[in-house]
Amino acid sequence: RKTTEARKLGEDFLRQYIDASTGAQKLDGKLILGRFYETLQDQAAAVSAYLDAERNVDEWLKDLPDIRQRAKVAVSVSLAEYYGRLNRHAETVEAYRAALSHVKADQGSSAQDIRLKMVKALMANQQYGDAQKELDACEKEFASDYRIKGLRAEWVLRQNTDEAAMTAAGNFLTQAIAARGDDLWSLYTRARVYIAQRRYNDA
Secondary structure, eight states: OOOHHHHHHHHHHEEEEEEEHHHHHHHHHHHHHHHHHHHHTOHHHHHHHHHHHHHHHHHHHTTTTTHHHHHHHHHHHHHHHHHHHTOOHHHHHHHHHHHHHHTTOOOOHHHOOOOOHHHHHHHHOOOOOHHHHHHHHHHOTTTTTTTHHHHHHHHHHHHHOOOOHHHHHHHHHHHHHOOOOOOHHHHHHHHHHHHHTTOOOOO
């Protein structure tokens, strides 16, 4: 009963705030409502709140074009990340694609981060061909990004763990570590690969 009362109080407060707000504050309120439902583990309500925010960005921010464009990216990324936490991988991919469709040409770093997150979602959804194509494109555009080598290693290991696959993955991880020596994921994963190969001194 107390949980139900607390939920109602929280919902009423946030909905009153949303109703009384305009522009960016209205959008913020709707996103906070989505996170509120997340904490309550009400998946349907959380997704509904995020989708409502996505549908209404143009209307709520019609007089703020620069903020509107960035808000569209942020809302789609929020939705993608939530789908990811729910292991709804196909929807995660689509939400990241929606986010990318809103990124401007001069926002390269945003596109780079989103595309690499989308690669992970593609692999989680076992769309390995699409993930490889995206990785190839990313490597051409962002050749110095060490995360690409780590993702290539993950791409290999998700599909095969024979000796040849582990050697290939280990090589990708060594390249990632050479570019970013403090990348804990690459260091840890390479150590696991070496242990599986009985290369204990290298691990």
